[in-house]
Amino acid sequence: xxxxxxxxxxxxxxxxxxxxxIYAPLLVIALYAFNQNVTQAWPIENYSTRxxxxxxxxxxxxxxxxxxxxxxxxxxxxxxxxxxxxSMAVSRYRFFGREVITFAVVLPIALPGIVTxxxxxxxxxxxxxxxxxxxxxxxxxxGHATFCVVVVYNNVIARMRRTTGSLDEASAxxxxxxxxxxxxxxxxxxxxxxxxxxxxxxxxxFDEVVVTIFTAGAQQTLPIWIFATLxxxxxLPIVNVVALFVIVVSIIPVYIAARLAGxxxxxxxxxxxxxxxxxxxxxx
Amino acid sequence: MTSVQHSETPPPRASPGRRLSTFFFRHPRTRLGVLxxxxxxWLVVVxxxxxxxxxxxxFWDTDPFTAEIIRTPTLENFQTIIERPVYxxxxxxxxxxxxxxxxxxxxxxFPIAYYMARVASPRTRSLLVVAILMPLWASYLVKVxxxxxxxxxxxxxxxxxxxxxxxxxxxxTVGLWLVFTYLWLPFMILxxxxxxxxxxxxxxxxxxxxxxxxxxxxxxxxFPLAFPxxxxxxxxxxxxxLGDYIAPGLITSEQxxxxxxxxxxGQALPTAAAFAMxxxxxxxxxxxxxxxxxxxxxx
Numbered sequence: 001x002x003x004x005x006x007x008x009x010x011x012x013x014x015x016x017x018x019x020x021x022i023y024a025p026l027l028v029i030a031l032y033a034f035n036q037n038v039t040q041a042w043p044i045e046n047y048s049t050r051x052x053x054x055x056x057x058x059x060x061x062x063x064x065x066x067x068x069x070x071x072x073x074x075x076x077x078x079x080x081x082x083x084x085x086x087s088m089a090v091s092r093y094r095f096f097g098r099e100v101i102t103f104a105v106v107l108p109i110a111l112p113g114i115v116t117x118x119x120x121x122x123x124x125x126x127x128x129x130x131x132x133x134x135x136x137x138x139x140x141x142x143g144h145a146t147f148c149v150v151v152v153y154n155n156v157i158a159r160m161r162r163t164t165g166s167l168d169e170a171s172a173x174x175x176x177x178x179x180x181x182x183x184x185x186x187x188x189x190x191x192x193x194x195x196x197x198x199x200x201x202x203x204x205x206f207d208e209v210v211v212t213i214f215t216a217g218a219q220q221t222l223p224i225w226i227f228a229t230l231x232x233x234x235x236l237p238i239v240n241v242v243a244l245f246v247i248v249v250s251i252i253p254v255y256i257a258a259r260l261a262g263x264x265x266x267x268x269x270x271x272x273x274x275x276x277x278x279x280x281x282x283x284x
Numbered sequence: 285m286t287s288v289q290h291s292e293t294p295p296p297r298a299s300p301g302r303r304l305s306t307f308f309f310r311h312p313r314t315r316l317g318v319l320x321x322x323x324x325x326w327l328v329v330v331x332x333x334x335x336x337x338x339x340x341x342x343f344w345d346t347d348p349f350t351a352e353i354i355r356t357p358t359l360e361n362f363q364t365i366i367e368r369p370v371y372x373x374x375x376x377x378x379x380x381x382x383x384x385x386x387x388x389x390x391x392x393x394f395p396i397a398y399y400m401a402r403v404a405s406p407r408t409r410s411l412l413v414v415a416i417l418m419p420l421w422a423s424y425l426v427k428v429x430x431x432x433x434x435x436x437x438x439x440x441x442x443x444x445x446x447x448x449x450x451x452x453x454x455x456x457t458v459g460l461w462l463v464f465t466y467l468w469l470p471f472m473i474l475x476x477x478x479x480x481x482x483x484x485x486x487x488x489x490x491x492x493x494x495x496x497x498x499x500x501x502x503x504x505x506x507f508p509l510a511f512p513x514x515x516x517x518x519x520x521x522x523x524x525x526l527g528d529y530i531a532p533g534l535i536t537s538e539q540x541x542x543x544x545x546x547x548x549x550g551q552a553l554p555t556a557a558a559f560a561m562x563x564x565x566x567x568x569x570x571x572x573x574x575x576x577x578x579x580x581x582x583x
Contacts, residue, residue: 007498008403014395015404015412021392022419022469025430028440032433041438078326086323093316101320104327111567112527114542115560118549119334122341122557127333146331149323177301178308200421207423210530223425230429230534243426254421258414 026247033244038237055241064225071137071221072205075144079201080194082145083152091160108147113210116147121214135217143215144208148201155197156190163189196260199253207250222246342557353553361558371544375562378541381457382525385464386518389472392465393517397473401480413477420470428531431463435535460535464525471520479513480506515577522570526563 003011036046055061083105090101108116120143124135133139167189171181187194209223216224226242229235308315342361345354365371400412419427434440435454442451453459483506491501529542539547541563549556 003403004498011395011399011403015399018392018396018469018473019412019415021466022416025427025434025466026419026422028434029426029430039438040433040436042433042440042443082323082326085319089316089319089323093312093319095316101324104331105323108327108331110523112523112542112563114527114529114545115338115564116331116334118545118556118560119331119338121549122553123330123334123337126337126341142330146326149327172305172309175302177299177305179301181305203421207425209423209425210528223423226425226429227530230432239429243423243429246423246426251418251422254418258417 029240029243029247032237032240035237035240038234040236051237051241055238055245058238060220061222061225061238061242064220064222067137067140067219068206068222071140071144072202074137074141075148075205076198076201078141078145079148079152080198083149083197083201084156084190084194086149087153087157087160091157092165105150105153109150117143117211117214120146120211124215135215136219139215139217140212140219140221143211144205147208147211148204151200151204152194152197155193155200159190159193192260196257199257199260203250203253203257207246338557338560341554342561344554346552346554361555362561364555365559365562371559374539374544375541377538378526378563379566381461381464381540382522384461385468385525386472386521388461388465389469389521390476390514390518392469393472393476397477397480400477401483413474416470416473424467425530427467428463428534431459431466432534435459435462455536457536457538460532460538463531463535464521464528467531468521468524471524472514472517475513475517476510479510479516483509512578515574519571519574523563523567526566 031044032040033051034047034049035044036048036050037044086101086105089095090098120139124133124139128134128139167185168181171185176184207223209221209227212221212224213227220228222242223246226239226246229239308318341353343357343359345356345358345360346352347354396412396416400409404412435452436442437454439454441454445452487505487509488501491505496504527542529540529546532538532540532543533546541559545556545559548559
């Protein structure tokens with residue numbers, strides 16, 4: 001240990017302060033959800049749970065919640081299929097353009113959300129519109145799946161690197177066909193990685209707003225409902241309750257995924273992209 | 285005996301599934317093609333296709349009266365964003381903001397990253413990694429809302445400043461800087477932590493043995509070695525700030541690249557598309573510099 005005792009003490013203080021800084025705003029929104037008053041002033045004078053039942057009975061919020069869940073499930077399903085296929089190809093083959101695939105998977109979250117959103121909107125208007133596709137659930141799922149592929153891909157490829165192709169070959173030698181090899185040899189090895197990737201894709205899709213605003217048209221997912229309702233101060237207490245709810249719904253899958261993946265692939269969010277994930281995971 | 289029995293087992297029947305497997309085994313390229321077809325089709329058609337549509341629409345004209353898009357190629361949109369000072373000011377303000385946010389995140393990330401990498405026990409370390417990762421996934425929008433109430437006139441910051449006779453206009457560029465710094469901080473902590481962890485203890489001991497004080501060791505040994513990781517983290521803090529439109533829209537009335545694109549896309553999609561090329565170009569340039577600084581190796 002090269003660091004002096006004082007340095008270590010200061011570092012610990014700094015670490016605690018930074019953690020407090022990271023968690024304080026989340027705590028604040030949680031407290032405001034229990035605020036009895038409509039106006040938001042600090043300190044909160046009276047606490048109550050009255051807004052929880054108001055929010056629970058808000059039809060718009062419920063519809064938005066249902067749409068968010070449906071879209072997240074659809075996006076997760078597409079991302080699972082595409083991410084698994086891409087990671088199998090990249091991890092088991094050497095081919096021309098392999099780097100391009102890695103790059104293409106990451107790009108949708110590397111570029112600013114507004115670029116992705118605007119590009120998708122222009123395409124929906126100009127190309128899909130004449131083909132009869134209009135803004136709605138399908139376009140939301142298309143947008144979400146595009147940037148969810150990377151989280152599945154990162155989780156599965158991390159697992160593929162730790163397993164070996166010789167098991168698949170052994171399976172084939174013993175007479176299994178491709179499907180049987182996948183079902184009885186590969187799938188059991190990939191199961192937790194797929195589950196973790198799927199949960200993260202769900203969490204990513206569920207609270208996405210930057211791209212969704214461009215692809216949803218008149219439809220409201222839960223984050224879009226929050227964004228739209230912010231303009232109405234009288235509704236603010238309901239927004240706070242829903243916001244707390246969104247935090248809980250998006251953090252639970254992440255927590256489960258973290259337990260499953262042991263931290264690997266978690267950073268595959270947004271622009272941290274598997275980049276950091278690869279690193280965190282490389283540690284013993 | 286077993287081996288004799290084994291050799292007597294009849295060869296597996298040639299079911300269609302097995303014949304397909306044999307075919308794939310003999311033609312690995314076809315198998316690769318089957319694996320890649322869907323993901324490539326999706327990403328190329330949906331994503332690259334969309335980006336091309338966006339790029340193309342940047343060359344279209346808009347009818348000034350009806351806001352209808354006229355599909356005749358023109359460079360007018362690019363001319364507009366280069367010549368009109370408004371666009372230049374907005375672009376420059378956004379780039380400055382992105383740089384200041386990056387700087388603040390570097391300063392804030394170092395103590396906790398250093399603590400995680402070199403002081404904390406392995407158990408505390410893995411707990412801290414999860415503790416920093418979790419809020420990264422908590423809704424971005426919710427975090428912005430939380431800051432809206434923290435920064436408001438009756439919010440926590442002004443409540444804390446009141447006894448001192450001070451007040452702070454939270455809905456300002458400074459407030460936004462605080463919010464961005466908060467939002468992207470975990471994206472800086474994680475790479476810096478990983479970068480610091482890779483520095484061998486022996487180098488620090490050598491530095492101490494050669495008589496360097498803590499500060500000298502930090503500035504001459506630790507920081508230079510961790511620098512590529514810092515640049516790696518800055519890619520995220522920088523590019524995320526550059527394209528954001530929700531946080532600026534909710535916190536301040538000041539215009540940034542994202543808010544301008546968002547606001548004009550209804551009446552002037554071609555101009556919005558042209559302006560969207562600005563963050564893309566800046567980020568590509570930034571990535572090229574980052575590559576020179578060997579940041580990708582520490583990604």
